[in-house]
Amino acid sequence: MIEKLTQKVSNDVDCMLKQQCTLAVVGTGYVGLPTAALFAQAGFNVTAIDIRESIVARIRKGHSPIQEPGLETIISSHVQSGKLKAELLYSSIFRDKRVIIITVQTPIGVDKKPDLSFLINAIQKIGPELQEGTLVAVCSTLPPGTMHDKIVPLLSRLSGLTPDKDFYLAYVPERIAPGVAIKEFVESPRLVGGIGPNSTLIASSVFRRVCKNIIETDAPTAEISKTAENTFRDVNIAFANQLALICEKHHADVVKVIALANTHTRVNIHLVGPGVGGPCLTKDPYLLIYETIFPNQSIVETARQINDYMPKHMVGLLIDSLKNNGKNVRDSYVTVLGTAYKADVDDSRFTPSEPIIRELLGICKNVSVYDPYCTETFGAKRACSIAEAASGSDCLMILTDHSEFKNLDLSALKSLMNGSPVIVDGRRMLMPDRVLSAGFSYYGVGYGQKHDE
Numbered sequence: 001m002i003e004k005l006t007q008k009v010s011n012d013v014d015c016m017l018k019q020q021c022t023l024a025v026v027g028t029g030y031v032g033l034p035t036a037a038l039f040a041q042a043g044f045n046v047t048a049i050d051i052r053e054s055i056v057a058r059i060r061k062g063h064s065p066i067q068e069p070g071l072e073t074i075i076s077s078h079v080q081s082g083k084l085k086a087e088l089l090y091s092s093i094f095r096d097k098r099v100i101i102i103t104v105q106t107p108i109g110v111d112k113k114p115d116l117s118f119l120i121n122a123i124q125k126i127g128p129e130l131q132e133g134t135l136v137a138v139c140s141t142l143p144p145g146t147m148h149d150k151i152v153p154l155l156s157r158l159s160g161l162t163p164d165k166d167f168y169l170a171y172v173p174e175r176i177a178p179g180v181a182i183k184e185f186v187e188s189p190r191l192v193g194g195i196g197p198n199s200t201l202i203a204s205s206v207f208r209r210v211c212k213n214i215i216e217t218d219a220p221t222a223e224i225s226k227t228a229e230n231t232f233r234d235v236n237i238a239f240a241n242q243l244a245l246i247c248e249k250h251h252a253d254v255v256k257v258i259a260l261a262n263t264h265t266r267v268n269i270h271l272v273g274p275g276v277g278g279p280c281l282t283k284d285p286y287l288l289i290y291e292t293i294f295p296n297q298s299i300v301e302t303a304r305q306i307n308d309y310m311p312k313h314m315v316g317l318l319i320d321s322l323k324n325n326g327k328n329v330r331d332s333y334v335t336v337l338g339t340a341y342k343a344d345v346d347d348s349r350f351t352p353s354e355p356i357i358r359e360l361l362g363i364c365k366n367v368s369v370y371d372p373y374c375t376e377t378f379g380a381k382r383a384c385s386i387a388e389a390a391s392g393s394d395c396l397m398i399l400t401d402h403s404e405f406k407n408l409d410l411s412a413l414k415s416l417m418n419g420s421p422v423i424v425d426g427r428r429m430l431m432p433d434r435v436l437s438a439g440f441s442y443y444g445v446g447y448g449q450k451h452d453e
């Protein structure tokens with residue numbers, strides 16, 4: 001590959017891959033922390049940069065500000081070895097860095113429009129300090145077109161340098177999921193889309209030091225692919241959730257329907273749920289379609305609306321289940337199992353549990369919550385065990401598919417709960433027959449009640 005490069009580009013690659021190369025990671029959240037830790041482990045001198053003093057202080061002590069398997073071990077060993085440092089975001093920090101990786105958040109506002117202010121703020125600090133021969137790699141999820149339409153002109157103007165010639169600029173989207181971030185960072189194929197051929201080659205050489213499988217492309221293709229991945233998942237889940245509503249109407253079971261449809265070799269319908277949470281699937285579809293006009297309504301927005309409707313549907317199922325068991329909703333005690341947005345993580349960002357719990361607090365007498373990982377309860381009472389949460393309760397509502405909820409001791413729970421207890425299964429984790437034979441009424445998303453139940 002090096003033979004294809006001009007002498008200047010080749011020298012710049014060499015500088016970046018030297019053991020003493022200085023690398024900055026801007027934004028030390030769920031993506032930035034694994035990035036900083038793994039580049040330090042690969043031998044780079046890494047400075048992790050953030051605007052939050054508490055985060056910087058924790059990293060300096062060798063701690064991880066987030067719970068992620070394996071992360072704290074890498075952080076503590078490389079803070080100790082001096083390969084990993086943490087600094088607050090000052091403009092002068094960037095002067096001596098050969099590689100700058102941006103991992104700041106790109107949220108959406110209440111109007112569903114992208115908020116690029118964190119990214120633009122970082123670029124405004126980096127631009128005036130940018131040295132010749134530096135690589136800037138943006139890993140934040142972006143609306144398509146952002147690199148060429150916004151970042152290239154801004155960095156060129158602020159630095160006075162020519163992109164892909166004097167400095168290098170690439171879009172390198174992350175593909176890591178909480179809970180398996182370290183493994184996925186290293187093993188998932190990593191897209192590298194430069195704003196020109198030199199940038200693609202340079203960014204690939206740097207990321208290859210940590211990622212096993214690099215796929216080179218251009219910046220717009222990488223931008224669209226990244227947002228397409230999560231949008232595909234969101235649309236697929238919306239389809240599964242729509243099937244759930246159809247099954248409830250026709251007394252069928254969506255779990256069986258999906259399992260049968262998926263026996264076709266070219267069909268892969270995802271799992272139903274109480275809604276879609278997390279920071280990615282709830283946002284990336286809006287980034288993908290931003291400022292694009294469609295002749296008809298977009299499938300992407302419709303899918304978002306279906307998934308956003310599911311928490312309301314869960315509350316409706318709960319109300320029906322209580323009424324059908326002769327219980328007055330206003331006098332009922334409800335137990336929610338799970339506030340994390342997905343299984344076995346401590347992350348409750350944009351979780352469907354939040355709107356459900358908030359609504360239940362307004363209509364039921366008491367709502368208690370148990371989650372083995374998250375401390376967040378959205379205003380409900382927190383219990384320290386399933387048994388504590390279930391004591392004196394009328395209904396157990398499962399909202400997260402944590403492993404701990406797979407094998408509930410149903411007879412023990414029944415003995416702790418009030419008469420005619422109900423289970424509302426938002427994740428379809430339990431076998432309906434097992435629940436029914438343990439003496440509960442069973443209501444599950446997509447589980448159409450049989451006429452004789």
Ligand code: SAJ
Pocket residue numbers: 174175176177178229230233237270271272273274275276277278279280281341342343
């Ligand atoms: N969910 C379902 N049904 C399913 C799968 C998921 O209801 O069949 C729900 C989950 O419970 C959760 C939400 O969807 O509430 C999102 O879950 P997720 O498993 O898609 O995980 P995220 O958001 O943590 O991570 C996604 C991943 N993207 C893809 O799998 C395409 C991850 O690889 C990305 O790195 C991450 O987004 C990101 O950062 O973009």
